[in-house]
Amino acid sequence: MISLVRYLAADVFRGQRFLAPLLVFLGVMGMLFAYDPGPQLSAYSGSAALIYPICAWLAVVVATSEDVVRREITVVSAGGWSRVLSAVAVTTVLFGLGVAVVATVWAVVASPRPYTFGEFLAGLGAHGVCALLGAGVGLLFARPVFDAIGRTVLAVFAVVVFTYPLGRWTPLGWVLDVLGHNQFSLAVLWAGVCGAVLVSGAVVLGVRRV
């Protein structure tokens, strides 16, 4: 699994399609933290909301980095679709966690307010959960569940856009709600469980689809 994740990550870096979501992430983070972003955990709500679509985008990039034919070779080399799709999910989550770490550290460095270690960990957890949710949404509609990239982009965009107005009806809303109140609660943990279910469901659906 580790060698497969290393290969997929190397392929994503070579392909450079990850640069677009990364640059959008860095640009918006720069804007969010240009001035005093407010109390410690509240300051994380903007970056947590941003990580969700960024990680959905990254998930699509990771899932479609190999073209169909090369993916077939990888599947045969690795010994089956389930291994490859699991590795795609792990790679996506690792990219998401990397983005979550950057977002969490960014606030600590850019904000004029001091952060306790507990607040840092709470922020890291919240960002990680939002990354997981985004990764789940991206993988759920990427190849091999949806073969055409156009359908993937439309579906992911639609789900991401409709998530925000639903507010506290969605796991993302639970996280943003508690952060917005400068708090941390078990709701974040439950949202993380939902994210893990989404990612696992995407792998299972992909394996059944092929």
Add this chain to the structure above:
Amino acid sequence: MGTACGYLDGVLLDQVSKRYGRGPWVLRDLTLEVSGLVVLTGANGTGKSTLLKIAAGVLKPSSGRVVRPASVGYVPERFPSDVKMSASSYLAHMGRVRRAAAKDVLERLGFVGSLTAPMAELSKGNAQKVALAQAFLATDLLVLDEPWTGLDPEAAAELCVMLEGRTALVSDHEGHLASATRVDLAGGHVTIELSRVVGLDALEALEGVQSVLSRGSSARVVVAPDRSDQVLAEALRLGCSVRSVR
């Protein structure tokens, strides 16, 4: 429908059928046991690539059972031409994925070019040699779809030598492996479904056409496997639309 690993070093396809969605059956109740070198022959559209993908584990059969060994190497019909990764990096990664050491396949096939440049910059033949090199990392079974595509005569001859003694399922139009067991997938005929049919009489008169069944503007043409390419070309030249070939 089922798939399992551990069938010695060959592959067993037992009563395998395949259709894509609700489309026509590409394969019906096919049973094939591969041990040693087996060459698949058959006209275009007879399901060779589909069968190879099922044997390799890329596709699941719609029904039937497949038993294959743990280590399978696969070369697709067309290796992608836009790979950004270098050949050396790709082969190193594939070796790690398989936990297998690199072999001298590239040297034996006469690879010429940069191993560190992106594979997109390689010629078609050299990219094919990289595809073969990753497949030869497998220890048990090779599944090769038209592996001679793009190879120069020396490399093609060397590939034949490399396949001797291996267990492999290979599709081959050009008769490179004369001594191998041959399996003709066409099963006696190829069925071409046409729509917007014009010049039906001309099609009927072509050599190899066994029957023509006309239904409105559509037609089903049954043709001998060795003449299917010519009939297909003539149908297209006449302006017919080809709905399926199987």
